[in-house]
Amino acid sequence: MLPLLIGISLAILAVAVWLFFRMSNSGQFDDTEGPARRILMDDDRPNGELPPIPAEGKAAPSRQMPSH
Amino acid sequence: MADACFHCGEPVPPHTRWTTEIDGIDQPMCCIGCQSISQAIVLAGATAYYRQRTTPGLDVATLESLAPWSSLLNDPQWTAQHVETCASTQDQRHSIARTTLAIEGLRCGACSWLIEKLLAKTPGLITARANASSARLFLEWDPDQITLNRIADRISAIGYAIVPIGSAALDTARRDTDRVSLRRLFVAGLSSAQIMMYAYPEYLEGNTLDDDIRALMRTASMLITLPVVLYSARPFFDSAWRLLRHRQLGMDIPVSIGLLIAFGASMGAWWTNSGEVYFDSVSMFVFLLLGTRWVESRIRYRASMQRDRLATLPPTLANRVAPDPGSIPAWTLRPGDRVRVSSGERVPADGILQSPATDIDNAWLTGESLPAPIQAGSRIYEGAINLGPSIEILIDTEVAHSTLAKLSQLAEQAASDRPDWVGWADRIGARFTFAILVLAIGHVSLSIAVGVSSQQWLPSLIAVLVVTCPCALSMAGPAAYAAALARLLESGVALSTSRTIERLTRVTDCVFDKTGTLTNPLNSTVRMDFGSDELWPRVFAIARESQHPLAIAIAAQAQRHMDSTHHAAPSGSIEATQVAGLGISARCNGQTLQLGALRFVDPSGTARQLAHDFPSATVFLAIDGVVTAGFSIDDVPRPHAQQLVGMLHRHCRTVWCVSGDRKERVMALANKVGIPLARSRWEFTPEEKRAEVKQLQSNGCVVLMIGDGLNDAPVLAQADVSIAVQTAAPLARQKADIYLLRPGLQGISVAIEVCQKAKHLLNQNLVWALGYNLVVIPFALAGAISPLTASIGMAASSLAVVLNSARLLR
Numbered sequence: 001m002l003p004l005l006i007g008i009s010l011a012i013l014a015v016a017v018w019l020f021f022r023m024s025n026s027g028q029f030d031d032t033e034g035p036a037r038r039i040l041m042d043d044d045r046p047n048g049e050l051p052p053i054p055a056e057g058k059a060a061p062s063r064q065m066p067s068h
Numbered sequence: 069m070a071d072a073c074f075h076c077g078e079p080v081p082p083h084t085r086w087t088t089e090i091d092g093i094d095q096p097m098c099c100i101g102c103q104s105i106s107q108a109i110v111l112a113g114a115t116a117y118y119r120q121r122t123t124p125g126l127d128v129a130t131l132e133s134l135a136p137w138s139s140l141l142n143d144p145q146w147t148a149q150h151v152e153t154c155a156s157t158q159d160q161r162h163s164i165a166r167t168t169l170a171i172e173g174l175r176c177g178a179c180s181w182l183i184e185k186l187l188a189k190t191p192g193l194i195t196a197r198a199n200a201s202s203a204r205l206f207l208e209w210d211p212d213q214i215t216l217n218r219i220a221d222r223i224s225a226i227g228y229a230i231v232p233i234g235s236a237a238l239d240t241a242r243r244d245t246d247r248v249s250l251r252r253l254f255v256a257g258l259s260s261a262q263i264m265m266y267a268y269p270e271y272l273e274g275n276t277l278d279d280d281i282r283a284l285m286r287t288a289s290m291l292i293t294l295p296v297v298l299y300s301a302r303p304f305f306d307s308a309w310r311l312l313r314h315r316q317l318g319m320d321i322p323v324s325i326g327l328l329i330a331f332g333a334s335m336g337a338w339w340t341n342s343g344e345v346y347f348d349s350v351s352m353f354v355f356l357l358l359g360t361r362w363v364e365s366r367i368r369y370r371a372s373m374q375r376d377r378l379a380t381l382p383p384t385l386a387n388r389v390a391p392d393p394g395s396i397p398a399w400t401l402r403p404g405d406r407v408r409v410s411s412g413e414r415v416p417a418d419g420i421l422q423s424p425a426t427d428i429d430n431a432w433l434t435g436e437s438l439p440a441p442i443q444a445g446s447r448i449y450e451g452a453i454n455l456g457p458s459i460e461i462l463i464d465t466e467v468a469h470s471t472l473a474k475l476s477q478l479a480e481q482a483a484s485d486r487p488d489w490v491g492w493a494d495r496i497g498a499r500f501t502f503a504i505l506v507l508a509i510g511h512v513s514l515s516i517a518v519g520v521s522s523q524q525w526l527p528s529l530i531a532v533l534v535v536t537c538p539c540a541l542s543m544a545g546p547a548a549y550a551a552a553l554a555r556l557l558e559s560g561v562a563l564s565t566s567r568t569i570e571r572l573t574r575v576t577d578c579v580f581d582k583t584g585t586l587t588n589p590l591n592s593t594v595r596m597d598f599g600s601d602e603l604w605p606r607v608f609a610i611a612r613e614s615q616h617p618l619a620i621a622i623a624a625q626a627q628r629h630m631d632s633t634h635h636a637a638p639s640g641s642i643e644a645t646q647v648a649g650l651g652i653s654a655r656c657n658g659q660t661l662q663l664g665a666l667r668f669v670d671p672s673g674t675a676r677q678l679a680h681d682f683p684s685a686t687v688f689l690a691i692d693g694v695v696t697a698g699f700s701i702d703d704v705p706r707p708h709a710q711q712l713v714g715m716l717h718r719h720c721r722t723v724w725c726v727s728g729d730r731k732e733r734v735m736a737l738a739n740k741v742g743i744p745l746a747r748s749r750w751e752f753t754p755e756e757k758r759a760e761v762k763q764l765q766s767n768g769c770v771v772l773m774i775g776d777g778l779n780d781a782p783v784l785a786q787a788d789v790s791i792a793v794q795t796a797a798p799l800a801r802q803k804a805d806i807y808l809l810r811p812g813l814q815g816i817s818v819a820i821e822v823c824q825k826a827k828h829l830l831n832q833n834l835v836w837a838l839g840y841n842l843v844v845i846p847f848a849l850a851g852a853i854s855p856l857t858a859s860i861g862m863a864a865s866s867l868a869v870v871l872n873s874a875r876l877l878r
Contacts, residue, residue, distance in 0.1 A: 006285075025247075037177025038177060043113050043114070043116070043185070
């Protein structure tokens, strides 16, 4: 009985390591901060319209832009 | 105290009224740029960003200075190196392009959410993944539907700047190392948790345990310790081997010896099924040691990612005169272009000098800081700084190629650059290691001589090797320095070497330059002393043609005036010529406009009486030779200047102001910011400034110099520590130990505070690490500490040091 249990525990360990390596390969642990925060963010208008793409070359905000 | 801008946290200039309604409240904005960014964010329905973010947004000045980088995305050479294009897997007719960009301003999870959200519904964009810890954005798009530039425009509209990644290979390599070290840590952690299951029966029932069961448990322990020793502990063995090959000592040597002895002895005991096994200690030791190093590497990672982005300082802009005059990023220059380099500016690319002789500073290339004269027709190299009047250069190299090469070179340099604290750790580690090895050998030989059985001395030998591991000691310095560096970079303060931290804490005297450092010409109050308000649009048209600080100040005031009266700038083209040190003249709508000193706009002296009537006026406007307006410009100290001087006084620093400006102006400003008149100097030449600092130093003072201008370079080099403000001239920036990456003076007080804290933490770390090692050695020698307790104690002491340093990051 005992050898079987120990065998099972070793097999579970092997599976855990294999899973972790797979997740690490797919980049799951590259960013440990963003996703944790992301679930706290909610959209003001979940189906709202997107703002238009600014005209080419006019996008960069500038201090010198006239306000009128 | 002025309000802080809700978006970027910069002070809001007085008499402005920019606001954005966020969650029903009108929030103050410091400029039209922040206003439009925040409006774009509100319009996208992403106000959650403001509720969740942990750092303020990027200020518009930084954004503007980095904006030209995005034009690199058009460059065919950049595209060839950084964009990977392949056919779509679903539809062979479409192709997919992929790239990774570095995003300045991407600092927290809220930022990555915001960027991803805004890009999510862009037609043609397939994937956008923003990573806040590395400040990278991964993009996949359909090049037939959208260009990378359009995507970049969206990103800059919400207040982020795109900066090129110096070396993509380096980026990938760093990510892979990171993944591998996390895996090693995971394997060791899982093993040490599981191994307790197998070791527990033996601890509880040591003598009554059935032999078969014990053998089984030990076999299981051995099986899960193997990957720990063979895989997780590899970095220790590799590093120990490298040290031995170079005949050096370091802390990884006793660590490796301890591991090998413990593992070897356990294998022997397992094979004979007698004696003690230390598999649990081995796993635990490796796990805790890796854990500590991982925490430390996270701190260093933060510092290094920031350092990397330093390679992407604002790009060099070139002032092209032919063909197609305009200010363009240096890499878009082509051979045959002619560029103008004003006094004090950096040469944007290699070329041939077309103007008569000038003096240049080649320190960037040769390290020689004396001005070098060069003649017309001779070659002048990129990075040289023009010290004479404006010159023209004929470009004769393909610039894009060398810019790209230089970027990757800079990034690789920054990565391979061993921070100077590493030497510190190695030295301490080596000395301590030597002592431990002597101690261990002495202990074993004494035990054998006295006739103690190996059953008794083996555990205490392992305990000694493990417990005395100088990890904590050799981490004391690096951890504190790395944390300080990361913290400073996040506050927009870049240090040239970590030695600066120590020197900054010893500073006794702080010397400020005035114009551009204590004051910001852009925020000066400009008054029209005489003349009519209708002139403002024309003043604006001519003033914006010049980059002189006073012209910028006047243009800003003219703009404010036009905004409030709804006037527009005169249309039509303008041809301006600038006369260095005097002023600017231009033709606009058939009129000749002149703006500058009185002797420039009125050479005949017919309007001399005006100078008497309006003594404060310093800049005059003449239309068709008739002086029609006069302006006075008041220095306004930078918003934080007074607090900074106050803080320095509280910290018992002597504060000086040294300026080349006129007496009354220096005295007025010194009064405003709280610098005593006795310690204000005026009408000083650069050489006199340097002499003044030298004089202070000969009296035993440690001098901190804060400056910005071209003429501050000698005094910055003379001072013990020097700080260049964000707007500093390239030469000043190059000579300074500390360079502020954000506008304003806040960075200086942050630098002083953080450095002081870092030194305090370093001392705490040293006392703790040394004390711990000295106290436990006798116990370990006496055999009072088991190998398992020893590994926990060792890791706890190192972790204490690292966590203590990490306090700086909060």
